[in-house]
Amino acid sequence: MFGKKKTVPKIDKEQLEMIKYAEKRIKQKKRVYVHFVVFLIGAVFLILANTVLGIGKDFTIAGLNWFVIAIIFWLALFIYHFISVFITHSFMGKQWEEQQLETLVAKQQERIDTLKQKFLKEENEIAKSQAYNEALEQKQVSDQKKKTELTIIVAAGENNAIGKDNDLIWHLSDDLKRFKKLTNGHHIIMGRKTFESFPKPLPNRIHIVITRQENYKAPDGVIVVNNMADALDAARKDSQPFIIGGGEIYKQSMALADKIELTRVHHSFEGADTFFPEIDTSIWKETQRQFHDKDDKHEYTFTFLTYVKD
Ligand SMILES: NC(=O)c1ccc[n+]([C@@H]2O[C@H](COP(=O)([O-])OP(=O)(O)OC[C@H]3O[C@@H](n4cnc5c(N)ncnc54)[C@H](OP(=O)(O)O)[C@@H]3O)[C@@H](O)[C@H]2O)c1
Numbered sequence: 001m002f003g004k005k006k007t008v009p010k011i012d013k014e015q016l017e018m019i020k021y022a023e024k025r026i027k028q029k030k031r032v033y034v035h036f037v038v039f040l041i042g043a044v045f046l047i048l049a050n051t052v053l054g055i056g057k058d059f060t061i062a063g064l065n066w067f068v069i070a071i072i073f074w075l076a077l078f079i080y081h082f083i084s085v086f087i088t089h090s091f092m093g094k095q096w097e098e099q100q101l102e103t104l105v106a107k108q109q110e111r112i113d114t115l116k117q118k119f120l121k122e123e124n125e126i127a128k129s130q131a132y133n134e135a136l137e138q139k140q141v142s143d144q145k146k147k148t149e150l151t152i153i154v155a156a157g158e159n160n161a162i163g164k165d166n167d168l169i170w171h172l173s174d175d176l177k178r179f180k181k182l183t184n185g186h187h188i189i190m191g192r193k194t195f196e197s198f199p200k201p202l203p204n205r206i207h208i209v210i211t212r213q214e215n216y217k218a219p220d221g222v223i224v225v226n227n228m229a230d231a232l233d234a235a236r237k238d239s240q241p242f243i244i245g246g247g248e249i250y251k252q253s254m255a256l257a258d259k260i261e262l263t264r265v266h267h268s269f270e271g272a273d274t275f276f277p278e279i280d281t282s283i284w285k286e287t288q289r290q291f292h293d294k295d296d297k298h299e300y301t302f303t304f305l306t307y308v309k310d
Pocket of ligand 1: 156194225
């Protein structure tokens, strides 16, 4: 009851067709053989019928006895039969060939379909992995951006004046203190002219100076770059690099910055030659403000204002 299951030999469709074809060929060849034997017997019979039994003894066609003509005719038939089976296969060859061709075409089609499916699957996987990589890259860029808060720090008059003759127009002690406090320990990015307006590099800050000059010489520790992208790259590890001016550099960094620390000096400075760009309040939102009054150390009233990009 629980004995071994009998294994049934499996023959595929193609093999079965081959067997059927081989059987047909054997039968055809047998028929040729039988035909030959019948022909020989028939020929002997015809000869005997004419010569021994005298059937149609005087009947001739074109000077030949009728049995000779009959044997030649029969021989021609036999030769045709022989050639058909052994040389042209015309009894079944064409049909079989067509069948084989159809099978072959169907098999090729099947293979093409499988390859198509495989190709589509692979294409899908490639597209998926590309989308994944792009998403990952975007995430890394946005993570990096989130980590870095590029901040503009500036003091500007009511008319946006920031300097004259490559120098500041006012001296406000608490503003300088705030500048030092905020930028302490960070990278400070500046234009060549602003850098040259300092008597010496500021302590405890990494200076990045932007210039178009190829061989600009700066003191040790000062990083010199030839464009804004390289300046940002040099400060990429800093969570809050500062853009500290002047006018040209502010203009170029407004679109890149995340934050503005502005000291608005409440006076309009005529005669200034350098200005801060207008702050577009549809882009920048004020988040903090702190008013500072006039006193002995401060000739003008001013307000510390913080803006972040909306
Ligand atoms: N009130 C404030 O808060 C404040 C702050 C900072 C400065 N300031 C004042 O601003 C004034 C200086 O500003 P500024 O506009 O005249 O000069 P700047 O912006 O300090 O420097 C301009 C120089 O930077 C280089 N530069 C600019 N864009 C560049 C780029 N895309 N690629 C390579 N190099 C580039 C060029 O240097 P090269 O000519 O060497 O090629 C250019 O001449 C001064 O009066 C200063 O006191 C005020």
